[in-house]
Amino acid sequence: MIERARGLNIATQIILGAGLLTLLVPLYLTFVAATQTLPEVNRVPPTFLPGTHLFDNLAEAWVRSNFGQKFVNTMILATGVVVGKITVAAITAFGIVFFQHRFRMLIFWLIFITLMLPLEVRIVPTYSVAANALSPFQQILDVVGLTWLLEALTGMRVALEWNLLNSYTGLILPLVATATGTFLYRQFFMTIPDELVEAAQMDGAGPLRFLWEVLIPLSRTNIAALATIMFVYSWNQYLWPLLIITDPNYGVVAVELGQLVPDSNTTGGGIPHWNLAMAGTLIVMVPPVLVVIFMQRWFVRGLINTDK
Amino acid sequence: MADINIRRVEKSYGDTRVVHGVDLDIRDGEFVVILGPSGCGKSTLLRMIAGLEAISGGEIAIGGRVVNDLEPRQRGCAMVFQNYALYPHMSVAENIGYALKIAGIGKAERRARVQSVATAIGLEDYLDRRPGQLSGGQRQRVAMGRAMIREPKVFLFDEPLSNLDAKLRVQMRLEIRHLHQRLAATSVFVTHDQIEAMTLADRMVVMNQGNIEQVGAPSDVYDRPASTFVASFIGSPPMNLLPGRMTESGQHVELADGQHVPIPTALAQGRAGRPVTLGIRPEDIRHGPAAGGSGLTAKFDFLEELGMGRLFHGTLGGQDIIMHATDKTPPVFGTAVDIAFDPSRLHLFDVETGKRLAGESGRADKEQWSGYRATA
The missing domain is CATH 2.40.50.140 (Nucleic acid-binding proteins)
Structure with a gap:
């Protein structure tokens, strides 16, 4: 904004400062709590100065939660989801933008509407599908009467089953479809001039070649932006893993962090170990923060869409 | 042989007809300019020859072969676009050689042919640059190089000079003329600029509202206009x-x-x-x-x-x-x-x-x- 009013300048700076403070205070409190011993963290009134036990707490939290395994699991989940989302969204948007077919607007709006149905809303049906990924097909077979027919003819009963509970596939697949990503790609693809598409046609490039050799290289910044957002999103997944993972070998960090938070289940009503919970939080925060820092340059460019 | 025969070709978008049954024969090696005001259907006609628009009626034959149902890449045409349409993420060399890469031609031969085309268009020192680092005239040359490298039977130009400034336009006009003299490929050039049309054409085609008003040598069209239009x-x-x-x-x-x-x-x-x-x-x-x-x-x-x-x-x-x-x-x-x-x-x-x-x-x-x- 071009304003030369001094008062206004000061006011905006103050608001900015206040905003920054609001964001930083919780982080600071987390850090402080993570550096204190159990008695210190539970003292009333609380101290707001860091203690000296940061590394003890980090080590304790790491071991107690078995974060080693959880980090690997969450990495697999996040990578799988990010790669899946980027691929599926790119192909979907490609189909919607570059192919003239009668239903493309309908398909686009159907995808768009799913934005209103996040996982949390449809979690029960999603769970039942995850429990047997083939159950929809089974139902189709049942309704059509094929099951009955086969049973009558061969004496064998068709029972399709593909259990996704307690598996990486089950963790990843339901999170892969993304309306946001499709939309982001679509907006970018629509800025590609028609002449470029036609030039590729004249050069003899088929659709897949055009996607792979022209569109994908051109949308690198978009991919980076999407990957960053989606990595943080999947790293923080809590509800879905909580629901379908019962085997601790497949546990993810966000759920494990929940176990660290003191409540009647974990400590049995004893003294709450806030210092460990906060140390765990610090550990869990590291990968997304690193990703954002490293991807920041690309990320911003991808969102404001200037690199063409 | 690559003459182009256009027989009663029509184009409609829904109920709107934009090209009304056009007949035109273009001889092998001829330089034909299609001229007309914007919206007269000249670009549509060119794009139908290229295969970028479906043909609603009639037929187009290139070199005696009806191409109505052929993909653009099967028609043996190369096209130069108004906005150059270069691939922004590829170097000049990659841009020029992309068609060869798709055709599966080996690296060594590709490099040699790119080199010779680059020399012909005077860009041999720019092969590693990206299109974004080139001037408008240079970009247009790359676009022409990209068309030339395939040694096509037919060159199609869709208002290729209209984004250039006046001086460059004159210069590129001469270069296109030279190029045509050297390659002697059948060329169809669409423009709304009558000077371009008069200077470049062996024969020019004046279009108006989806119809051909007149076909003839530039001096004929000038001296004996067929209509008030x-x-x-x-x-x-x-x-x-x-x-x-x-x-x-x-x-x-x-x-x-x-x-x-x-x-x-x-x-x-x-x-x-x-x-x-x-x-x-x-x-x-x-x-x-x-x-x-x-x-x-x-x-x-x-x-x-x-x-x-x-x-x-x-x-x-x-x-x-x-x-x-x-x-x-x-x-x-x-x-x-x-x-x-x-x-x-x-x-x-x-x-x-x-x-x-x-x-x-x-x-x-x-x-x-x-x-x-x-x-x-």
């Missing part, structure tokens, strides 16, 4: 078109204000007493009384100095006219002055259809006009 579209400034009526004797056209323009008897042809549109190019009007003393007068308001002549703007018979005078007669404004039409360069058009009736029998008559002027 062509007459007013070609030539800058355009031909003066004056409404009038053929006199009963068939020797004059009477203008709206009662002035008589003598016309050669050959033009009358049974039109006596009928309304006609009289056409005369600005450069075929002169200062001074006509030899026969017919006494045409016009009133001029101002002039534009061109250096090689002067454009007088004024009215005749209530109609705006422009005279391109190369003599140095001191200008008189506001009062009626004597002017003369070159009788051999008159054009007559039907009032309703706008079609040419007759007139202007050719360049040979030019001498007659010189003699005529001597007596003036």
